[in-house]
Amino acid sequence: MKVDLHNHTVLCNHASGEMEDYIKEAIKKNIKIFGFADHAPLNPDDGYRMKFKEMPIYEEKVKRLKEEFKNDIEILLGYEVDFIPGHLDKRVINSNTDYLIGSVHYLKTWNFDNPQYLSVYKNKDIDKIWEEYFQAVEEMAKTNLFQIAGHLDLIKVFNFKPKKDVRLIAKKAIKEIKKANMAVEINTSGLRKPVKEIYPSNELLELIKEFDIDITLSSDAHKPEEVGKYSKEAEEVLKKFAFDKCAVFRNREKKLIKI
Ligand SMILES: [Zn+2]
Numbered sequence: 089m090k091v092d093l094h095n096h097t098v099l100c101n102h103a104s105g106e107m108e109d110y111i112k113e114a115i116k117k118n119i120k121i122f123g124f125a126d127h128a129p130l131n132p133d134d135g136y137r138m139k140f141k142e143m144p145i146y147e148e149k150v151k152r153l154k155e156e157f158k159n160d161i162e163i164l165l166g167y168e169v170d171f172i173p174g175h176l177d178k179r180v181i182n183s184n185t186d187y188l189i190g191s192v193h194y195l196k197t198w199n200f201d202n203p204q205y206l207s208v209y210k211n212k213d214i215d216k217i218w219e220e221y222f223q224a225v226e227e228m229a230k231t232n233l234f235q236i237a238g239h240l241d242l243i244k245v246f247n248f249k250p251k252k253d254v255r256l257i258a259k260k261a262i263k264e265i266k267k268a269n270m271a272v273e274i275n276t277s278g279l280r281k282p283v284k285e286i287y288p289s290n291e292l293l294e295l296i297k298e299f300d301i302d303i304t305l306s307s308d309a310h311k312p313e314e315v316g317k318y319s320k321e322a323e324e325v326l327k328k329f330a331f332d333k334c335a336v337f338r339n340r341e342k343k344l345i346k347i
């Protein structure tokens with residue numbers, strides 16, 4: 089894949105490797121536009137995000153690397169931002185970044201993609217969980233603060249699937265994503281997770297196509313060797329759904345490039 093906009097750094101406390109090594113791996117995999125979008129800080133801190141005081145360190149480092157590697161690859165600066173109503177911080181929202189990825193990892197206080205809290209899935213109706221998740225995605229899109237919808241169906245991470253048709257559950261959220269002019273990332277990290285599927289699923293990609301929503305590409309790498317690891321699988325999705333353009337963002341402005 090030519091583009092990879094969602095990659096992490098050690099600052100988030102659950103990734104490893106030098107930032108330089110992520111970039112070298114991207115160059116090796118023939119990625120032309122590579123973005124860091126590390127987990128933005130959260131208040132209160134959950135231990136899996138960078139701290140507010142680390143934001144300038146992160147931003148300056150990415151800008152320095154952008155300059156250093158400019159002959160080999162274009163590097164972009166972003167954040168992956170948790171959408172938790174009432175917890176959006178101006179320092180992140182107004183940061184001088186190319187883009188913000190809006191991601192739902194929390195339903196109220198439940199960090200549902202953390203295996204530590206897996207038991208909650210068994211104590212609650214699965215359709216209700218999926219509905220609450222996509223309501224949160226819908227609200228996230230309605231804020232108009234984000235350029236990219238992160239791992240659109242992350243709620244499938246542990247392979248607990250709804251009984252209801254996912255297209256019905258997700259339709260309103262997808263409409264709002266279109267309205268907000270956001271791109272949806274084809275995120276290969278699901279292949280590393282119990283669900284063993286790309287985000288979003290084929291059913292949701294059908295809807296994305298139907299609504300003519302732009303896509304972008306991401307590894308969501310938490311280690312250098314994860315950068316571009318599933319390029320082949322991502323390209324199969326592009327082909328299957330006949331996506332021939334990919335969104336990139338500079339200074340929060342969308343540009344579609346041919347792929
Ligand atoms: Zn992470």
Ligand SMILES: [Zn+2]
Pocket residue numbers: 168191193238239
């Ligand atoms: Zn995420």
